[in-house]
Structures are given as C-alpha cells and as structure tokens.
Amino acid sequence: MKIFHGTDNANIARPCVLTLGVFDGLHLGHQAIMLQVVDRARAIGAVATALTFDPHPRAVLHPATAPPLLQTLDQRLANLEVLGIEQTIVIPFSLEFASQPAENFLSDVIHDRLQAREVYLGKGFEFGKDRGGNIDLLRSMSEKLGFLADEVDEVQLRGNRISSSAIRRLLSEGRVNLARRMLGRPYGVEGVIIRGNRRGHTIGFPTANLKPHNRVIPKYGVYATATLIDGIWRKSITNIGVRPTFENDAEPSIETFVFDFDGDLYGDVLRVRFLHRIRDERKFNGIDELKAQIERDSNRARNYFRHQGVKNMLAIL
Numbered sequence: 001m002k003i004f005h006g007t008d009n010a011n012i013a014r015p016c017v018l019t020l021g022v023f024d025g026l027h028l029g030h031q032a033i034m035l036q037v038v039d040r041a042r043a044i045g046a047v048a049t050a051l052t053f054d055p056h057p058r059a060v061l062h063p064a065t066a067p068p069l070l071q072t073l074d075q076r077l078a079n080l081e082v083l084g085i086e087q088t089i090v091i092p093f094s095l096e097f098a099s100q101p102a103e104n105f106l107s108d109v110i111h112d113r114l115q116a117r118e119v120y121l122g123k124g125f126e127f128g129k130d131r132g133g134n135i136d137l138l139r140s141m142s143e144k145l146g147f148l149a150d151e152v153d154e155v156q157l158r159g160n161r162i163s164s165s166a167i168r169r170l171l172s173e174g175r176v177n178l179a180r181r182m183l184g185r186p187y188g189v190e191g192v193i194i195r196g197n198r199r200g201h202t203i204g205f206p207t208a209n210l211k212p213h214n215r216v217i218p219k220y221g222v223y224a225t226a227t228l229i230d231g232i233w234r235k236s237i238t239n240i241g242v243r244p245t246f247e248n249d250a251e252p253s254i255e256t257f258v259f260d261f262d263g264d265l266y267g268d269v270l271r272v273r274f275l276h277r278i279r280d281e282r283k284f285n286g287i288d289e290l291k292a293q294i295e296r297d298s299n300r301a302r303n304y305f306r307h308q309g310v311k312n313m314l315a316i317l
Contacts, residue, residue, distance in 0.1 A: 001081035014115040016042040018050040025070035029155040036086035068215035102128025174219035188273035189214040206235040207255035220281040224301040228271040241281035
C-alpha cells in the first residue's frame with residue numbers, strides 16, 4: 001500500500017474510489033466501508049483509496065474532550081492495507097484545515113486532485129467547516145461534479161451500533177470478548193519491552209514488561225493473551241495494574257508471561273492481544289500467596305487455550 005501525507009503528491013494514483021474518516025480501531029463498521037470501496041474500485045478499474053486524519057480532529061478542535069485512540073497511526077495504516085486499500089492519504093489535521101468549507105474540499109481535493117469516481121461515507125460522518133460536509137452535501141455536489149456518492153449502512157451487534165467509543169467503553173470495563181466481536185479481532189497493544197524489577201524471575205514467572213505505544217489499555221486485571229514473537233502468536237497471560245502487593249505504582253504496568261518460552265525480549269517491540277479476562281487485580285499477603293494465585297491464573301489460561309474455538313482463533317491471528 002502507498003501512503004501519502006497530504007494531497008499534493010504527484011504520485012497519488014488516479015482515478016480512485018474513496019472513503020474518508022478517522023477510522024480509529026478499524027472495527028467491523030469501518031471494515032464494511034473498506035469492503036465497499038475495494039469491491040467498487042475493482043469493478044470500475046479505479047484505485048481503492050482511504051483518506052484519514054492525523055491527529056484526531058477533536059484533539060485539535062476540542063482537546064479537552066479528545067478520545068484516546070485505539071490505534072496508533074502506523075497500526076491504522078497497516079490494517080488498511082490488510083483490508084485491501086491500495087493507497088492511503090493522511091491529512092495533517094490543523095485549525096487551518098478545519099476552517100476549509102466542505103464544498104471547497106469536495107471540489108478542489110476530492111474531485112479535482114484525486115479524481116474520485118465514487119465516494120463512500122460511514123453513517124453519520126461529517127467533515128469540513130462547522131461539520132458542514134455530510135452525505136446530503138456529498139450527494140448534491142456529486143451530481144454537479146459527476147461522481148457517485150453513497151453512505152454505507154452501519155453495522156450493529158446485539159442491536160447496538162458498533163463504534164470506536166463503544167469499544168473504548170468495553171475495554172475500560174474489561175469486556176475484551178465483546179470488544180473482540182466488534183473489532184472482528186482481539187484488541188491488542190504493542191510497545192517496547194523494558195527492564196522491570198525482575199521479581200517475576202525470582203518466583204518462576206519471568207514477565208516481559210511492556211511500555212505501550214497505545215493509549216487505550218483494558219481495565220486492570222489478569223487476561224489470557226496471545227503474544228507475537230518472531231512471527232508466531234504464543235500463548236501467554238498478562239497482568240495490567242499497579243502491583244499493589246508490592247509498590248503500588250503510580251503508573252500502571254503491563255506484564256506478560258509467555259508460556260513455554262525462555263528467550264530474552266528486552267528492547268524488542270512486542271504485540272499482545274487480549275483474548276479473555278481471568279480476574280480483577282488484587283493485593284496479596286506476600287510473595288507466596290501471589291505465586292499460588294499466578295499458578296491458578298496460569299492453569300485457567302491454559303484451560304482456556306484448550307478450547308477448540310480458541311485454537312481456531314489463534315490459528316488465524
């Protein structure tokens with residue numbers, strides 16, 4: 001996939017079938033949009049294109065209410081490529097850009113520069129000055145400018161609309177199973193492995209201490225997880241919290257114990273996906289009680305991994 005920062009690059013492929021949005025998390029609703037774009041691009045011989053924004057528009061316009069993002073920009077771009085998008089244009093979002101009327105953006109950028117043949121929006125998406133760009137304006141201008149415009153139906157789960165905000169709420173509650181169903185894949189974080197206090201080594205459970213790049217972290221507690229090492233998703237168990245048995249850290253830590261692995265991961269960038277919540281974080285009366293609980297947690301995780309459905313999921317991560 002080709003990536004362009006801004007719309008002035010002469011190497012941007014044209015004509016295109018286009019969608020635009022933030023697409024944080026690239027959940028099932030976003031995936032439905034990408035499927036439409038990719039299918040239509042193939043049908044008419046155009047280039048499947050996504051136009052996204054960085055940073056999040058609300059981080060520029062209303063910083064106090066800006067949501068933490070489910071993905072870094074690099075993670076978002078990688079997922080767009082997996083979904084079949086051939087080129088992504090990243091718009092550096094600024095106050096100057098936000099002041100641009102939606103009509104000008106559609107005419108000058110979408111039509112003239114990108115030569116969009118078809119444009120698809122997610123349900124309710126708005127853009128441009130005072131959020132004046134919506135599906136009604138898009139359809140009206142598309143008739144004048146000569147391209148097709150449509151809105152992709154929202155995707156629901158259990159009668160509820162799938163959205164990035166709903167997924168953030170589920171993760172904050174530790175409901176990683178339902179978040180997985182909305183995302184179409186387990187929620188994951190990635191980050192650099194840093195040196196900890198090595199207390200896990202002394203009790204037989206050496207952990208990798210992750211400094212996450214992602215801002216959204218599931219609720220404190222213990223989870224059955226999958227950890228990507230050397231291209232292989234390995235079974236693991238992960239604790240998120242402030243280690244109340246010992247120092248009660250001000251900053252939460254993410255500590256992952258990878259089953260049947262004794263390699264050195266310090267300095268590596270690791271990916272961890274959260275599959276199933278085992279329990280809440282709690283304080284123990286000393287190392288022996290903590291070690292016994294970790295053994296019970298590990299057994300529960302190993303039993304979880306024995307389920308055929310879990311084996312099938314791990315096989316396609």
